[in-house]
Amino acid sequence: MLRALIWDVDGTVAETERDGHRVAFNIAFEARGLPWRWDVAHYGQLLLVTGGRERLLHDMATRADAPAGAHERETLARELHRIKNVAYAERVAQGGITPRPGVLRLVDECRAAGVVLAVATTTSRSNVVALFTSIWGPTWEEIFSAVVCAEDAPVKKPHPHAYLLALQRLGLGAHEALALEDSPGGLVAARAAGLACGVTKSAYFADAAFDGAVWVRDDLDAPPAMTLKQLQDTLAGSIKAS
Ligand code: XBP
Numbered sequence: 001m002l003r004a005l006i007w008d009v010d011g012t013v014a015e016t017e018r019d020g021h022r023v024a025f026n027i028a029f030e031a032r033g034l035p036w037r038w039d040v041a042h043y044g045q046l047l048l049v050t051g052g053r054e055r056l057l058h059d060m061a062t063r064a065d066a067p068a069g070a071h072e073r074e075t076l077a078r079e080l081h082r083i084k085n086v087a088y089a090e091r092v093a094q095g096g097i098t099p100r101p102g103v104l105r106l107v108d109e110c111r112a113a114g115v116v117l118a119v120a121t122t123t124s125r126s127n128v129v130a131l132f133t134s135i136w137g138p139t140w141e142e143i144f145s146a147v148v149c150a151e152d153a154p155v156k157k158p159h160p161h162a163y164l165l166a167l168q169r170l171g172l173g174a175h176e177a178l179a180l181e182d183s184p185g186g187l188v189a190a191r192a193a194g195l196a197c198g199v200t201k202s203a204y205f206a207d208a209a210f211d212g213a214v215w216v217r218d219d220l221d222a223p224p225a226m227t228l229k230q231l232q233d234t235l236a237g238s239i240k241a242s
């Protein structure tokens with residue numbers, strides 16, 4: 001029986017990366033007087049590194065003008081990441097990022113049916129607060145029973161930490177929940193936690209392989225729209241098959 005739907009955030013709830021996080025990283029570089037800029041294609045490659053701070057450290061390792069010492073790099077990455085998250089929250093508050101098709105509908109369907117909603121993301125809590133406040137308003141926390149962010153689960157996807165913690169906080173077994181993801185790393189994380197996982201492909205992972213997903217589609221509203229009934233059937237089918 002489907003008791004909970006566990007949402008990834010970036011790429012799944014909204015297309016946050018190209019026009020949200022990426023732009024905010026560039027604002028942070030500029031604010032610190034750095035000549036670095038991440039264009040759309042380069043950012044797509046960097047997205048294989050989960051976590052914004054980790055992404056910055058990975059990119060610095062390829063730059064001759066990055067600080068030489070590990071401690072200095074870590075300090076700079078933390079500072080850039082902090083500025084980036086503030087810039088991201090400002091952009092989101094301006095209304096620049098909207099939910100992906102079908103997200104609002106499916107959340108409403110779950111709430112009406114008593115299916116619990118949760119979040120398992122590698123993004124920082126401040127980013128989730130900014131995005132969910134802009135989508136569902138200041139009382140969004142009443143909608144989501146468990147919200148696991150980077151601060152709660154520092155071992156990032158594709159490690160299952162965030163999903164395992166979400167299940168623990170919900171008090172549910174993996175067979176009672178379904179994960180929704182957009183990226184191969186997110187899918188691996190959900191599967192490693194024992195969860196069945198559906199994928200709505202996001203812009204940066206449109207051509208990726210999603211072996212092991214219970215379904216893969218362009219978005220939740222792409223015809224025929226993904227309904228709660230179908231999610232329930234998906235979970236029942238995946239349990240029968242396992
Ligand atoms: C996506 C990520 C994050 C975001 C940026 O997480 O990997 O790093 O790109 O957010 P998910 P931070 O798909 O699991 O939501 O800078 O806060 O890491």
Ligand code: MG
Binds near residue numbers: 009010012183
């Ligand atoms: Mg994602």
